[in-house]
Amino acid sequence: MGLDVYTYVVFGKRVPRSTIKAVVNQRGCTHDIDIKQNFCPVCGKPVWTENPHDLLDSMNSGALSYFYPYHNTDDVIIGFALAKTDSHRIREPDMLEVLSPEPHMIKEIVQFFKDNDIALDVSELKTYAFSYFND
Numbered sequence: 001m002g003l004d005v006y007t008y009v010v011f012g013k014r015v016p017r018s019t020i021k022a023v024v025n026q027r028g029c030t031h032d033i034d035i036k037q038n039f040c041p042v043c044g045k046p047v048w049t050e051n052p053h054d055l056l057d058s059m060n061s062g063a064l065s066y067f068y069p070y071h072n073t074d075d076v077i078i079g080f081a082l083a084k085t086d087s088h089r090i091r092e093p094d095m096l097e098v099l100s101p102e103p104h105m106i107k108e109i110v111q112f113f114k115d116n117d118i119a120l121d122v123s124e125l126k127t128y129a130f131s132y133f134n135d
């Protein structure tokens, strides 16, 4: 008996997931036409449309990343994992040693928020700890 537990310690900032959006151009239809035109001569749709693109989907784990610790909101934490436990069946109290955030992490987070036009004060960055459970 026991629980499968994954515990993370993450340094970063909590934001609503919906704020992390960018707009990319996407083809408006699938007709094989000259893409320099404004409208498709076959179906009349715009050749290009602006589609919201979720930047979070393009972020890699292991580097600046995002975490979903919240059950009741759509919020995410953008940041770096400072420590995490391996998944295992817990039989006794577990312990994590957590290093301080490194200067390059702060730099990368600041740059990410700047690139995406999201307000960020460095004093808002926090260290979060959370666990996922699986029975």
Ligand SMILES: [Zn+2]
Binding pocket: 029, 030, 031, 040, 041, 042, 043, 044, 045
């Ligand atoms: Zn078309």
